[in-house]
Amino acid sequence: xxxxxxxxxxxxxxxxxxxxxxxxxxxxxxxxxxxxxxxxxxxxxxxxxxxxxxxxxxxxxxxxxxxxxxxxxxxxxxxxxxxxxxxxxxxxxxxxxxxxxxxxxxxxxxxxxxxx
Amino acid sequence: xxxxxxxxxxxxxxxxxxxxxxxxxxxxxxxxxxxxxxxxxxxxxxxxxxxxxxxxxxxxxxxxxxxxxxxxxxxxxxxxxxxxxxxxxxxxxxxxxxxxxxxxxxxxxxx
Numbered sequence: 001x002x003x004x005x006x007x008x009x010x011x012x013x014x015x016x017x018x019x020x021x022x023x024x025x026x027x028x029x030x031x032x033x034x035x036x037x038x039x040x041x042x043x044x045x046x047x048x049x050x051x052x053x054x055x056x057x058x059x060x061x062x063x064x065x066x067x068x069x070x071x072x073x074x075x076x077x078x079x080x081x082x083x084x085x086x087x088x089x090x091x092x093x094x095x096x097x098x099x100x101x102x103x104x105x106x107x108x109x110x111x112x113x114x115x116x
Numbered sequence: 117x118x119x120x121x122x123x124x125x126x127x128x129x130x131x132x133x134x135x136x137x138x139x140x141x142x143x144x145x146x147x148x149x150x151x152x153x154x155x156x157x158x159x160x161x162x163x164x165x166x167x168x169x170x171x172x173x174x175x176x177x178x179x180x181x182x183x184x185x186x187x188x189x190x191x192x193x194x195x196x197x198x199x200x201x202x203x204x205x206x207x208x209x210x211x212x213x214x215x216x217x218x219x220x221x222x223x224x225x226x227x
Contacts, residue, residue: 004159031213042219043160043203050213058214090159102148102208107159 002027004108006091012114013081021076021111023091030096032074033058033105034066036087043090049074050096081115088112120204120218127224134191136221138204141185149180149187152203154220160203164189191223199225 004025013019025032033048035058045058049068063085065077074093078085089112092105121139128134140149148167152160164171166178166187177190191198201220 033213033215035217040219043217045215045217048213048215056213059216092159096213102150102165104150104162104165105152105160107161110157110159 002106004091004093004106006089006108006111008111009109010112012116014116015082016080019078019081019113021078021089021091021113023074023076023093023108024072025074025091025093025106026072027093027095027106028071029093029106030071031094031103031105032068033092033094034064034074034076035090035092036060036085037090037110038087046076046089081113083115086113086115119216120206122202122204122218122221124219125222125224127226128194129226130195131193134194134198134223134225136189136191136202136204136223137186138189138206138218139186140204140206143184143206144208146208147184147206148208149178149184150205150207151176151178151189152205152217154201154203163202194223194225196225196227199223 007022030051034046035043044060047066049055091108094105095103150165151163154160164176164178171178179188201222203220204218207215
């Protein structure tokens with residue numbers, strides 16, 4: 001089944017304890033992206049990757065790191081989590097089409113993170 | 117990058133047609149307009165995409181006027197299961213992969 005998976009789905013941690021949220025897709029998509037969702041703020045892009053070894057900042061990258069060593073995986077790293085990073089996180093993937101097109105993104109189920 | 121503006125919330129009744137409008141005054145020539153639907157505790161799901169005029173699929177229609185500064189998502193004969201948040205996204209790979217979603221419209225369908 002074509003899908004985007006995220007782990008863990010729920011995580012409660014404490015300030016300053018490094019954590020990684022994994023994201024994996026089995027659709028051979030070039031494009032992958034991380035979003036956070038907060039009440040009243042909609043979906044905000046954190047980082048994205050157009051292909052392996054290519055990553056770039058989205059709208060709210062502060063406090064996050066990513067890496068894209070393999071096409072299927074795009075982990076989100078919080079080196080020193082803080083309470084303001086408590087949020088619902090979504091990973092998404094897509095084919096990266098031609099310069100004048102856009103392809104639908106497939107979203108994972110979400111990871112609910114609480115930082116105490 | 118084109119900023120989008122949508123109504124925060126809308127109410128409707130079962131069987132009615134619902135139109136949700138998104139404003140995107142600074143849309144770029146190569147930008148596409150895409151709508152996503154999100155149910156609570158789930159990731160957004162693609163509904164429809166268009167560039168200009170009208171696009172229709174089995175779920176919805178998308179109307180885009182000639183100046184492309186706005187777009188309207190039309191849901192025919194909504195049911196309770198259409199209660200969700202609907203996001204308008206304007207962009208394309210010409211922006212290099214950076215995408216900005218609007219705040220979303222929370223649609224509540226009542227019996």
